């Protein structure tokens with residue numbers, strides 16, 4: 001599956017919050033979408049998911065504009081895990097994950113793949129939660145179940161908005177390793193630059209709606225880029241085991 005962002009942009013509240021992004025996240029790999037608060041990450045994910053029509057440019061999946069795909073076929077191909085999830089739905093976890101199967105259901109509401117929900121729950125390490133009421137879950141458990149719902153959709157393109165939110169360090173590492181090894185084209189908005197450096201094959205850095213940099217974390221996450229985009233000072237070290245960049249933030253040196 002080839003994903004191309006071709007000069008895509010949109011205004012919200014009269015302002016260009018995503019403005020002319022050109023990018024080609026590598027097929028079958030995990031791409032990190034980085035950038036400060038308000039840079040446009042969530043808006044760009046919604047554009048890529050086809051939920052927001054672009055005011056300029058297009059997002060192409062195998063050369064077809066995603067926002068022009070029929071809704072059902074788009075829902076089979078693209079899964080978006082959004083940041084906020086409501087806490088009040090009176091559903092069990094199994095029922096929440098079953099929502100991911102709606103695009104596959106027949107006219108009579110039957111699922112051609114009866115085991116897809118259970119497989120997705122097990123893959124996301126949420127099988128033990130299947131019978132729990134959704135409203136009773138912790139933030140981290142909910143995040144896992146949302147991942148399971150997205151996996152149940154069996155998408156070619158997986159879009160995750162801050163998927164490590166609410167997760168403890170062990171759960172963060174296992175989730176990103178899992179997503180990286182899925183072999184599905186995935187774009188994940190991430191705030192933790194060290195996690196992005198450790199797990200992403202490619203990163204896109206947004207600043208004020210524009211693409212500030214794109215490439216392998218080793219090429220992109222430089223002290224200059226971090227200063228320019230985030231206004232922070234850092235040294236870049238090398239991970240002793242993986243060779244990946246490790247960002248050591250520090251306070252700016254004060255002038256005497």
Ligand SMILES: Nc1ncnc2c1ncn2[C@@H]1O[C@H](COP(=O)(O)OP(=O)(O)OP(=O)(O)O)[C@@H](O)[C@H]1O
Pocket residue numbers: 012013017035036037038039040041042043044
């Ligand atoms: N419905 C809206 N109307 C007007 N402005 C909006 C709307 N939604 C988002 N914005 C603005 O668009 C800009 C980009 O928002 P977006 O949520 O895409 O950023 P983000 O990079 O995901 O931020 P964060 O890291 O804080 O989640 C922000 O300035 C935000 O205030």
